[in-house]
Amino acid sequence: MLIRTKPDLTENDVTPPALYRQRRRFIQSGFALAAGALVPGLDAAAATLEVKKFVGLGTSRYSTDEEMTDIEAITNYNNFYEFGLDKDSPAKLAQEMKTRPWQIVVDGECTKPMTLDIEDVLADFAMEERIYRLRCVEAWSMVVPWVGFPLSALLKKVEPTMNAKYVEFHTLHDPDQMPGQRRGLFGYVLDWPYTEGLRIDEAMNPLTILSTGLYGEVLPNQNGAPIRLVVPWKYGFKSIKSIVTIKLVEKQPVNTWQQQAPNEYGFYANVNPQVDHPRWSQARERRIGEMLRRDTLPFNGYAEQVASLYNGMDPKQLY
Numbered sequence: 001m002l003i004r005t006k007p008d009l010t011e012n013d014v015t016p017p018a019l020y021r022q023r024r025r026f027i028q029s030g031f032a033l034a035a036g037a038l039v040p041g042l043d044a045a046a047a048t049l050e051v052k053k054f055v056g057l058g059t060s061r062y063s064t065d066e067e068m069t070d071i072e073a074i075t076n077y078n079n080f081y082e083f084g085l086d087k088d089s090p091a092k093l094a095q096e097m098k099t100r101p102w103q104i105v106v107d108g109e110c111t112k113p114m115t116l117d118i119e120d121v122l123a124d125f126a127m128e129e130r131i132y133r134l135r136c137v138e139a140w141s142m143v144v145p146w147v148g149f150p151l152s153a154l155l156k157k158v159e160p161t162m163n164a165k166y167v168e169f170h171t172l173h174d175p176d177q178m179p180g181q182r183r184g185l186f187g188y189v190l191d192w193p194y195t196e197g198l199r200i201d202e203a204m205n206p207l208t209i210l211s212t213g214l215y216g217e218v219l220p221n222q223n224g225a226p227i228r229l230v231v232p233w234k235y236g237f238k239s240i241k242s243i244v245t246i247k248l249v250e251k252q253p254v255n256t257w258q259q260q261a262p263n264e265y266g267f268y269a270n271v272n273p274q275v276d277h278p279r280w281s282q283a284r285e286r287r288i289g290e291m292l293r294r295d296t297l298p299f300n301g302y303a304e305q306v307a308s309l310y311n312g313m314d315p316k317q318l319y
């Protein structure tokens, strides 16, 4: 059910980015040690410290040379409505979210459906894990050095059938842990769980990653721990956080923002400076940390990698 008491609110409402002061806090002690011992990509010594680091990771060939956004901004200027509507509330309210144990169900149109423990995911894909320094864009933009591996690697494991035309993702639904899912607490509720979708060829594209860390460290809760999607040629809302379900499906899923405001958000959400959002231009963006706005690039600068996925499609349809 959808209750909508604040109709002009959108996922893109911008809080002035003056609030990066709050010190980030990473791992709750407890799981770091055990996890570090099991995962080849993790530094065993560092695992005993408060912050768990990924070591020896190669860099993806898709990485940009552009300057990285300050970690304080990446971890304190977030959208994660399960933890409130303000950009600075996820950093405060997501810290108590339990990310262990954590299971991910991968099923639907495939021959080998699986329930994976996050520790197994980290171990199984450690060899494929890379640093992906990628741009992400909204009205603001950032360059984030994600730690991640291609979503395709995981999808191949379950062997999608010919009927797998789309992939549907769900975030954890747990109102006890996620105050934003308690009806009415913020006077506004999305239809939980947060849901996203990709077409199967988008999902198999090597630029589509599952991320488990950033800046060489385990993903902070506010950025979608323990595992989140990153689709850098699409607007930020496609990059669903804290994933518990990955379902191969035949029909195009309805994603959360499309359901919430179908006149404003579509399925594809490809970054396109020429297509305005109904209530604002998307021609320019402000890179966090910079004063002047810059032109937004088609497909957020990743046209060479992904434009061919949409050959023959009407650009309007791509929103």
Ligand SMILES: Nc1nc2c(c(=O)[nH]1)N[C@H]1C(S)=C(S)[C@@H](COP(=O)(O)O)O[C@H]1N2
Residues within 6 Å of the ligand: 011, 074, 077, 078, 079, 080, 081, 082, 138, 171, 194, 222, 223, 224, 235, 236, 237, 238, 239, 240, 241, 242
């Ligand atoms: N589960 C969930 N995933 C989500 C969101 C959300 O509210 N809930 N917000 C989305 C939006 S609108 C954006 S812009 C990005 C923000 O990611 P970041 O905080 O890591 O920059 O997460 C996306 N993933």
Ligand SMILES: [Mo]
Residues within 6 Å of the ligand: 011, 012, 079, 138, 235, 236, 237
């Ligand atoms: Mo967003």
